[in-house]
Amino acid sequence: MTSAPGSPTAAxxxxxxxxYSGRDPALLARVLPHIDVVEINPDDLTVPxxxxxxxxxxxxALAHLAEVAADVTVVAHxxxxxxxxAEGMSAAYLRLLDELFxxxxxxxxxxxxxxxxxxxxxxxxxxxxxxxxxxxxxIAGRAAQIVARYGxxxxxxxxxxxLPDPGGDHTFxxxxxxxxxxxxxxxxxxxxxxxxxxxxxxLDIDGxxxxxxxxxxxxxxxxxxxxxGRYRMDVHTGLADDTTVALAAVLHARAPHATVTFEIxxxxxxxxxxxxxxxxxxxxxxxxxxxxxxxxVAAGVAG
Amino acid sequence: MTGDxxxxxxxxxxxxxxxxxxxxxxxxxxxxxxxxxDWQALGLRAHCxxxxxxxxxxxxxxxxxxRFSAQPGLSQHLHVQSRQFxxxxxADGDALVSAVARFERSLLDAELSxxxxxxxxxxxxxxxxxxxxxxxxxxxxxxxxxxxxxxxxSRISSRSWRSSRSNPGCDRS
Numbered sequence: 340m341t342s343a344p345g346s347p348t349a350a351x352x353x354x355x356x357x358x359y360s361g362r363d364p365a366l367l368a369r370v371l372p373h374i375d376v377v378e379i380n381p382d383d384l385t386v387p388x389x390x391x392x393x394x395x396x397x398x399x400a401l402a403h404l405a406e407v408a409a410d411v412t413v414v415a416h417x418x419x420x421x422x423x424x425a426e427g428m429s430a431a432y433l434r435l436l437d438e439l440f441x442x443x444x445x446x447x448x449x450x451x452x453x454x455x456x457x458x459x460x461x462x463x464x465x466x467x468x469x470x471x472x473x474x475x476x477x478i479a480g481r482a483a484q485i486v487a488r489y490g491x492x493x494x495x496x497x498x499x500x501x502l503p504d505p506g507g508d509h510t511f512x513x514x515x516x517x518x519x520x521x522x523x524x525x526x527x528x529x530x531x532x533x534x535x536x537x538x539x540x541x542l543d544i545d546g547x548x549x550x551x552x553x554x555x556x557x558x559x560x561x562x563x564x565x566x567x568g569r570y571r572m573d574v575h576t577g578l579a580d581d582t583t584v585a586l587a588a589v590l591h592a593r594a595p596h597a598t599v600t601f602e603i604x605x606x607x608x609x610x611x612x613x614x615x616x617x618x619x620x621x622x623x624x625x626x627x628x629x630x631x632x633x634x635x636v637a638a639g640v641a642g
Numbered sequence: 643m644t645g646d647x648x649x650x651x652x653x654x655x656x657x658x659x660x661x662x663x664x665x666x667x668x669x670x671x672x673x674x675x676x677x678x679x680d681w682q683a684l685g686l687r688a689h690c691x692x693x694x695x696x697x698x699x700x701x702x703x704x705x706x707x708x709r710f711s712a713q714p715g716l717s718q719h720l721h722v723q724s725r726q727f728x729x730x731x732x733a734d735g736d737a738l739v740s741a742v743a744r745f746e747r748s749l750l751d752a753e754l755s756x757x758x759x760x761x762x763x764x765x766x767x768x769x770x771x772x773x774x775x776x777x778x779x780x781x782x783x784x785x786x787x788x789x790x791x792x793x794x795x796s797r798i799s800s801r802s803w804r805s806s807r808s809n810p811g812c813d814r815s
Contacts, residue, residue: 387721387754394719419718425648429718457651459714460659463678466651473647501670501677505650539670570673606684 353591353627355620356558356600358416358575359407361400363605367407369613373620376412376446376598379404381435382419383605396435401442408444414558414598415439415448416527422481422495423454423468433488440489449494449527449558452478452518465498470507470514475521482522494557495519496527499535499573511542512550525557528597530586531564531573538571544586553594561587561623562602576607578619588626599623660712682707689724691781692774693731696742699780706731725750737767742777745770 356376359367361384367377384401385394407413420432439445453465468474478495486493495518497511509517515526528551536542561584563577579601587599601619603611658674667675686707687694697703710716710730717723728750731743741764748762766773 382719385719385721389754392717392722394717394721421718423651425651431717431719454651455718457655460655461678461711461716461718462655462658463681463711464658464674466654466658468647469650471647477647501674503670567673568669570670572673572677 353595353624354598355624355627356414356598357616357620358600358602358604360605360608361404363608364403366608366613366616369617370620371411373617373624374411376414376600377407378414378416378600378602381415381417381439382432385435394431394435396438396442401438404439404443412446413443415445416496417448417450419455420450421453421455422450422478423452423474424456425454425477426457426459428481429456433485436489440491445489445491447492447494447525447557448489449496451498452495452515453498464501466502467498467500467505469505470509470511472508474507475509475514475517479518479521479524482518482524486523492525492557494525494527496529496560497532497536499529499532500540501535501570502540504540510547510550511536512547516550516552516555519552519555526551526555527558527560528556528590528594529560529562529573530590531560531562531579531583534580534583534586535564535571535573538569548590548593553590556590556594556597559587559590559594559597559599560602561599575602575604577603577611578615579623584623584626587623588628591627595628599627679707679711682711685720686724686727689720690728690731690743690746692746692777693728693739693743695777695780696739696773697731699777700736700739702734702736702739706734737765738773741766741770742773745774 354375355373356378357370357374359370359377359379361379381396384396386397387393388395404413415436417432417436420429422428436448451465453467455462455465457466468478482493482495495515497515507514518524519526528548533542533544533547537544561579562573562575563579564583565572565574565576591597591599601616601623603616608616657671658678666672683703694703697706710727713726713730716726725747728743728747732740732747734740734743744762744764748764751762764770
């Protein structure tokens with residue numbers, strides 16, 4: 340089992356994760372020998388809870404994940420919390436997490452540092468809030484509530500951006516670190532999203548990574564993109580570009596305790612194929628430099 | 643506490659969803675809207691295949707999805723959102739799309755609560771079996787249509803085709 344982010348007992352070899360639909364045991368059996376962490380999306384596991392608007396987690400999927408958690412570290416990565424929405428984050432998503440944590444041993448969980456709803460409307464995308472003191476207080480306060488509610492590490496991920504930077508009092512990396520410091524949450528650094536930001540809004544990736552406190556980084560995401568003219572889109576429908584894997588390796592060298600997770604949407608798995616996914620996971624592990632063993636451990640092995 | 647942030651987000655929601663500025667959008671905004679529409683289409687097509695096919699048959703998907711996306715209070719969860727979409731399609735002006743949407747909503751309700759809770763009577767502008775067979779064919783292998791069963795005479799109107807939710811045999815596989 341992989342240590343939780345921030346644990347003082349970091350894994351002696353790089354920890355690799357895979358985004359799993361929670362409904363494809365044959366694929367899971369193929370990738371399991373190559374991964375340390377299974378990342379599931381609670382929003383993908385919902386079923387109607389009645390005739391109204393309520394949803395709940397599929398009991399069959401929960402039972403399956405409880406079995407999976409006996410063999411491999413299971414973590415959750417959601418998309419509907421909308422932690423940055425001024426009117427309030429999603430109570431429905433928190434109810435899903437309540438169900439998940441009650442049934443499955445979830446080592447840590449994560450969401451996106453952004454908002455998907457505003458003024459009662461679905462935006463169809465993650466948008467990043469202005470990096471203001473007001474947004475910092477709001478998001479850090481909510482993240483602290485979530486950390487306390489579940490008692491497990493909670494990470495917030497940088498989102499891919501297309502629209503002009505909303506600006507604010509903090510730098511890009513400074514805002515992530517400030518939210519982490521004020522709430523006790525960690526950072527999920529999506530390196531493909533950084534590449535999207537570089538192409539779309541002119542982010543200085545080297546500067547951002549140099550400024551980011553690596554101690555806050557508990558997980559790193561890699562995924563596929565697609566170009567639309569000069570814009571880089573975060574699509575998760577294929578294999579990660581070599582440059583994305585290389586960028587993950589650069590960050591992982593600074594944050595060797597972080598799990599590096601390959602993300603692919605369930606709808607794309609059949610077209611990409613299990614063999615190619617396994618090759619991707621192998622390539623990812625090969626690209627990461629193993630964390631050095633603590634001196635005492637190394638001496639014990641030698642002796 | 644959230645005054646400036648709320649104002650900013652409301653302005654962004656208007657920009658992205660409800661109040662496109664006159665003239666062409668910026669390339670970035672157009673792409674953002676297209677991404678949102680693509681994700682929404684992916685989910686609705688999978689959860690409401692018959693209604694989606696009926697709309698596509700008439701070239702109405704973009705119009706209805708655009709109208710749908712601008713509605714406040716949509717769920718982020720597809721099981722709920724698909725019912726919200728079917729409610730909108732059922733209220734659409736086209737009689738055939740409306741009948742198909744009501745039929746598909748009844749299928750979803752039947753999946754949720756297999757025990758019949760009462761008849762759902764749908765007025766069809768044409769014979770439903772032929773329409774549903776065609777739509778199911780358009781949906782591909784995700785839907786299969788069984789052999790049609792005879793309608794109970796009491797369920798057939800002299801002026802229009804009517805069906806209860808138990809007819810005809812169109813099952814999700």
